[in-house]
Amino acid sequence: MEKSGGVKIEGLADSQSSSSAFDSSSSPGFMDLLGLQDVVPSLIFDSILQVPWLEAPSPSAIKAPHDSSPEVLNQLPTTPNSSSVSSDSNEAGASVNDDHRQRSTDKSGEGDQEEERNAKKQLKPKKTGQKRQRQPRFAFMTKSEVDFLEDGYRWRKYGQKAVKNSPFPRSYYRCTSSTCNVKKRVERCFSDPSNVVTTYEGQHTHPSPMMPRGRNAAGVLPDYGFSAGGAAAFAMPTQLGTNALFSDYFQQPPYNGSMNGCFQSLSFSHVGSISSSKSTSLEDKSSCTPTNADSLSDNGLLQDIVPSILRKQQG
DNA sequence: CGTCTTTGACCCGCGC
């Protein structure tokens, strides 16, 4: 089982632009957003991964007006070749869960397998006219030896699937908190296996069970209500704070249709609410351009990455 | 013994 360690969030050269997605000139808001601009030199962010398109935006997602969404679209300057997916953020966590709960409730009896299967088939009443809704998603890519990045939350793995056109399986995790619907998907980029793509779905409704080791004292992240602790602190705003900031940033203009075959620009993407379960896989449309970044040995917490990089750069 | 992972089966939505 993979555990956190040896993680590096790193960069890809923009396929069509020489500027990094996290170049302070092209993404002036990001560092401010994360509160990192004071602690991390810009050179580090030259090596932050640009985020792949994890999901092809459905036409409806592209056209989503977002007018009823708590998240606001296009409030920040467009990153060149931005490929962030906008989201309708329809906050439908309950529906997903209800879906599953219904399925498991009246499964009774330990009869033979056939009975069991029949029971299962009856468990899921058709919810006609009610599509499965998904919560907003955030995705980011990290350069990591391990798939699972420690992010300060506890996760339970509930599934693993082989991904089409990829030798690497995709793992599905769920926050262990009973009141929290957050899910996490982890997969490895097939064209660059050193890159791990993590997708978060939903928002934590509770603080991180593992507070980071005093980093917040340095003013990193907490003002934005991000959960403490590493990569997920980037990706997963909680409901405990002003979570709109992060998501707003990634509410980029709709997919411009030119991202086919490669990662375009962002290191983090707000994938958004995707109702289709047949979204195109990362591997179908992305090419993880290898970078010259070294892998670092750390414990996988982003807070730990930064100092280690600093040491490397300065040493 | 409780928690977590593994894994096969199932469900669902979508495209053809």
Add this chain to the structure above:
DNA sequence: GCGCGGGTCAAAGACG
């Protein structure tokens, strides 16, 4: 309608 692929369930096993 059918097949495909993503997503999820839940039993069984592993582990501490």
